[in-house]
Amino acid sequence: MEPSRGAGPAVPPVAAVLPAGGSGERLGGATPKQFCAVQGRPLVSYTVRAMERIDWISNIIVVVSPENIETMKSIIEKYGHKRVTVVKGGITRHRSIFNGLKVFAENEFSSHLLQKPEVVIIHDAVRPFVEEDILSKVVMAAKEHGAAGAIRPLVSTVIASAADGCLDHSLERARYRASEMPQAFLFDIIYEAYQQCTDYDLDYGTECLHLALKYCKTNAKLVEGTADLWKVTYKRDLYAAESIIKESLSQEVCVITDVKEVVSQVGFLLHESLKSQIKVETISTSLSKNDSHLQNILSGQCYNFVCINDKKCAVQETQQLADMLEKSNIPLLYPVVVVLVHLDTSENISFSIGMEEITRMKKFAKEVKKKNILVYGLLIQYKDHLLLQETVNSAAALIMALIKDRNPELTGQLLVA
């Protein structure tokens, strides 16, 4: 399904234009929704990332209102986005998209003309969960039909009202669809449609497929999309986006134990207890060694780590992990959870946690939080062999809660299983 891209320059490029100029008034907040933070990162960065990871998209044009150009540029720098050009938007959606297209055709909008793509994707900056599959489907359909757009079934019945505010008629739900994003067009078609359309279209229209039909007689191919394509419109959608991202970050955990037998044993039990809820990788290694297995995991997409050892507040070992994580760039896009498990095997019955230990832990957590690494402490007591299983189950429940919540306020706390 994927549009192939050979080694040579013969394959015409695909570009994406992301209108991000909206004021977000429906959200009821001062910050336009594309700049609202989700897990600490602006929503638009998630959408840019969704485009950027697809290697057959050669240029990503983000169109923002004039007052947000610097904000957008600093987002691109902070999160290391590549192949992105920021363009000044117009006062309406259509005018913004038109400006975005002009960087491929006119010298007005960028210092150098970008290579004109064969196909251009248009996608909202506030639809962060777009998958490669639907993008390649609309691109392929646009190549064949000139235009294509994702559609979804209607959630509510659509009605027309009469002048007196009463029902005129309702539409038969099955015959209609909601037009969503992404859409894709042969560049020449959509650019011509924008050049020909009226000021009324530019000021009051919203639908690109309509312009292609009206001005280029191109009937867009409609492609059924998945539910992820929804648009962040209201505050509740930001809540939903936050939860979806947290859920997607809670799919895998890496348990790192040191090589001592008793520690490995607890690591094994914890692995068993966790694996019904989350994918678990357990490795037994010293963090100071350059373990290739650990390096593999770090270069993968794991955002959760549990380090078990029998030292009180093993800050030094965790510092090594934090350094590795930082070097790997993993915490750049998403907060990484590190649960520092202290296995207490002392015989002493009246065990207690000293304030010094807690202070050291909090200080360390505060330091690495700046690097988007969330560290929590967890104590497992291993006194009674019979109680160990129960304690490990309780530890697993706490670890899952910490991973799912990713609460930055609770970092540095020491929990007890």
Add this chain to the structure above:
Amino acid sequence: MEPSRGAGPAVPPVAAVLPAGGSGERLGGATPKQFCAVQGRPLVSYTVRAMERIDWISNIIVVVSPENIETMKSIIEKYGHKRVTVVKGGITRHRSIFNGLKVFAENEFSSHLLQKPEVVIIHDAVRPFVEEDILSKVVMAAKEHGAAGAIRPLVSTVIASAADGCLDHSLERARYRASEMPQAFLFDIIYEAYQQCTDYDLDYGTECLHLALKYCKTNAKLVEGTADLWKVTYKRDLYAAESIIKESLSQEVCVITDVKEVVSQVGFLLHESLKSQIKVETISTSLSKNDSHLQNILSGQCYNFVCINDKKCAVQETQQLADMLEKSNIPLLYPVVVVLVHLDTSENISFSIGMEEITRMKKFAKEVKKKNILVYGLLIQYKDHLLLQETVNSAAALIMALIKDRNPELTGQLLVA
């Protein structure tokens, strides 16, 4: 705006029918969405509660599929819902609503005929955030026009597709609206419409306003609703509902300090630190006394409590609060957060937390969790007067995080400010 309801029986009653028979296939889970737990309670219970708290709604009919009748009855019993009748649904939405209406007109569906209402509200069981304002607006409009329904602007453009899967035309967004719930009808109109409509309508239709128009020539009045009226359709909507409910429970906190001067002082500082984020009531009292101010707060809608004292793990005092809460029925519908703050004023520098203390705390928290009370411990050290403000600010941040998250897994833990 509110439909008035006098003391005498002369005022005709308003009833509500909640279709709750859906299978929830769009949610992608095994449990139909109306029965999915949000903060531990099934979604349908929130919607029933939204109706039940309005005293001019005399009867609430919940229509569920045959296999869920017992589940629904047990929900009503568990959460103490009143004025609710459970009715067996049909195989489609319209057939279910029709069954719901029959309890007022036919003997077939209930042991005794319920009093026929003048106006009947129809509302989805999966729209839990409906407010009294919109309900009274649609009821008043139905009295005048015979039928009325809430509408919302369209979020996406609506398009019609041709037989070949290509765009036929797109609708001008401004001319159309999404038909949402609640709707209201003069009972005689909607009941007649259902009696006259065809099997095709009953099996394939979805819109009650359409039936009233087609069979009773009644053009429903359309009433602009707020964004809260949205329908829980996808999994992301459940996430959003959970967050909205958590947010609504995080509006107010009651800080209870004992009467000792040092404790009151910290209570005051905490009050000051919290008040920029949440409404705070602070009272200084002994929980063992029957304090009328505290009783007032308990009879209000406060779901968050902070108890400060200078005893280690003051389980006894907290037990009294837990008993009061239980008696007040507050934790019946929503989990209540209780943060037990231990103010440590000892001179001892090498302070430590004993395992016994932690174990006692966890045991107590586990016990009251069964009553939907979430207890967390929080230690504030008061050694250095200069550092106190900073510690209190840190405590306030932790308290806000605990209140907002309401994480049941972390109960019984002792956090350190």
